[in-house]
Amino acid sequence: MxxxxxxxxxxxxxxxxxxxxxxxxxxxxxxxxxxxxxxxxxxxxxxxxxxxxxxxxxxxxxxxxxxxxxxxxxxxxxxxxxxxxxxxxxxLWAPEAGALVVARSATELAVLEELREERGADAVRLRTRDETGDALGRAADDRADLAGGALLPADLRVxxxxxxxxxxxxxxxxxxxxxxxxxxxxxxxxxxxxxxxxxxxxxxxxxxxxxxxxxxxxxxxxxxGIERCRLSMARIEAPAAFRSDAAILTATSMLRYDAFTATPSAAALRAEVNGHSAELLDVGANVMFTRLSDGSVLVGDSHAYDTTEVPFQDEAVTALLLREVARVLGVPEVRVTERWQGVYASSRxxxxxxxxxxxxxxxxxxxxxxxxxxxxxxxxxxxxxxxxxxx
Ligand SMILES: Cc1cc2nc3c(=O)[nH]c(=O)nc-3n(C[C@H](O)[C@H](O)[C@H](O)COP(=O)(O)OP(=O)(O)OC[C@H]3O[C@@H](n4cnc5c(N)ncnc54)[C@H](O)[C@@H]3O)c2cc1C
Structure with a gap:
């Protein structure tokens, strides 16, 4: 496309x-x-x-x-x-597919449970390990790293x-x-x-x-204090079994959006991610992905702030994000078809x-x-x- x-x-x-x-x-x-x-x-x-x-x-x-x-x-x-x-x-193509937040630890699951307490079970629908694995198209015998998840049905996709x-x-x-x-x-x-x-x-x-x-x-x-935030993005070929229109969010997403960061377990989650994946926090990662109707998948992203954006994309940052996406999808690697840099306005x-x-x-x-x-x-x-x- x-x-x-x-x-x-x-x-x-x-x-x-x-x-x-x-x-x-x-x-x-x-x-x-x-x-x-x-x-x-x-x-x-x-x-x-x-x-x-x-x-x-x-x-x-x-x-x-x-x-x-x-x-x-x-x-x-x-x-x-x-x-x-x-x-x-x-x-427009705008499926009411929601977002699926994948939890891979008890702490990640705790954040989702606490958000469900606050918003109610209709707004935050907890998912079992197998339901999460099915949505990701993961083989039934390759789900040990999943703890569960939550579907946020109000989210939209375009x-x-x-x-x-x-x-x-x-x-x-x-x-x-x-x-x-x-x-x-x-x-x-x-x-x-x-x-x-x-x-x-x-x-x-x-x-x-x-x-x-x-x-x-x-x-x-x-x-x-308006700055430019630049983000590393890529488009990949989707593994055949991954067919969900829901946006897929992960632990680093939970560290970036206010609803999650306001939960009591958010601090423990930050400490946990810092313990096992400090490199993701270093690049301001929000590891997430969305599938387009042609089956390809948009993956990202990292965050770097400056008044004038640096034009050069560090391949190590993209590689880090791609490795993490591959892990969530349960595949050894992903094939990239496009890369680009996004820029948006940001202010503290x-x-x-x-x-x-x-x-x-x-x-x-x-x-x-x-x-x-x-x-x-x-x-x-x-x-x-x-x-x-x-x-
Ligand atoms: C990689 C990335 C991922 C993101 N993911 C999400 C997401 O999943 N969900 C979400 O909600 N948001 C997301 N965002 C943020 C979202 O994309 C932006 O907040 C939003 O697109 C901003 O829209 P805009 O119309 O203000 O800016 P833009 O889309 O940048 O449009 C501004 C327009 O103004 C025009 N313009 C500027 N100056 C002039 C001028 N002097 N004369 C005429 N025209 C001018 C530009 O050419 C441009 O077309 C993401 C952003 C990026 C970069």
Whole structure:
């Protein structure tokens, strides 16, 4: 599977003023555009590339609902409904397959049991060793390292290679919507977006430029401590027996998502993983994988933070992740068909950046690596006026 490679179509900017101009055709911008269309608004989307190539096509396609907490859990739950509605409208593949968290020790299982205590048995469905082994396609006599698992049924799956391009194509067919591809935004003021092709006018402007907020608003980005997080990713051929559409999470995932890290056993889990696999913690690993409908599997990831990302991918990091994925799948090795680096906005100050940078100009960036999960919830909250500006 490759991204579409049609020759560039001519671009003409809309002459009329739109109700809303969205800058950025990643999932956050597109979700806002879809929500605007639902409300009957005229929308122009301005995107510097010829198709979505940012974080929104480089991720796992995992709408990770249950592992969120507090405000993010509310937004993720709203987002789930928005995704399903958008999937029905735009014909997206979006199986309600959930996520399976694989436990390979008593401590990992304890974290899952504690989350079930908090959320209830419907939201966190404990799985036996054999149920977990079946989901992973592991042979019945090769399950000794599994302790069990938990299915989180509220989580959704989408294909990250297809979701944003398909949403953009659906949007472009709606009355009152224009998408200006290949058009770089160079500056923004109330009512006007300045671009490499001339001005675009709108009553309201939304900047959904992800980690590139610092290119347009460096001071605001610096004040919120926005950095670039880069992640090593790969696509592998799936072992024939692995056919689950659920996102597969592991112990290192439990160390990264708030719902797990808030459990009483989380500290013991960190100590345990540090004891047997410190090298995974050193690279900020979240060992997880998701299967695409063609049977290939997206695997990752590591996390490294800087204001400007290092372009070089350390093969040792990818090899470490691949070894761990192979262990979970119970195969000697996996065959890689693609590798890439993903980049998303990150901040230690908070999971979201929401700020009115001028009258009628709002910037929305997810600064916690869960933009696929939150996108449609953020869009709904933006239009309802319930999305609070970040302090
Ligand atoms: C490897 C990886 C794995 C991830 N896994 C998950 C996951 O499983 N679940 C989850 O919820 N999240 C995940 N994330 C995070 C998620 O992908 C991001 O939070 C989300 O895609 C951000 O969406 P966005 O629209 O803000 O950014 P982007 O997709 O990066 O889109 C921003 C767009 O703005 C455009 N743009 C920027 N500047 C300009 C300009 N000046 N003019 C015009 N256009 C401009 C860019 O070209 C780009 O298309 C992952 C991220 C990565 C990298």
């Amino acid at each position: 490759t991204l579409a490679t049609a020759p560039p179509a001519p671009v003409s900017l809309p002459r009329d003023r739109s109700d809303l101009v969205v800058v950025g055709a990643g999932i956050v911008g597109l979700a806002h555009a879809v929500e605007a269309v639902r409300r009957g608004l005229r929308v122009t989307v301005v995107e510097r590339d010829r198709r979505p190539v940012g974080a929104s096509v480089r991720n796992f396609g995992h709408c990770c609902v249950t592992a969120q907490r507090g405000e993010l859990l509310d937004l993720a739950t709203r987002s789930r409904a928005g995704w399903l509605d958008a999937a029905a409208r735009a014909g 294909n990250p290679r297809e979701a944003a391009p398909q949403l953009a194509a659906w949007l472009a067919r709606q009355p009152g919507v224009s998408i200006a591809w290949g058009t770089n935004v160079t500056g923004v003021e109330t009512g006007t977006v300045h671009t490499s092709r001339g001005p675009v006018h709108g009553d309201q402007i939304l900047l959904c430029v992800g980690h590139d907020l610092d290119r347009l608003y460096p001071d605001e980005a610096a004040a919120h 100050r908070g999971p979201l950046f929401v700020r009115d940078v001028a009258t009628g100009v709002r910037a929305v960036s997810v600064t916690s690596g869960v933009g696929m999960t939150l996108s449609f919830g953020l869009a709904a909250a933006t239009f309802e006026g319930t999305l609070r500006a970040t302090a």
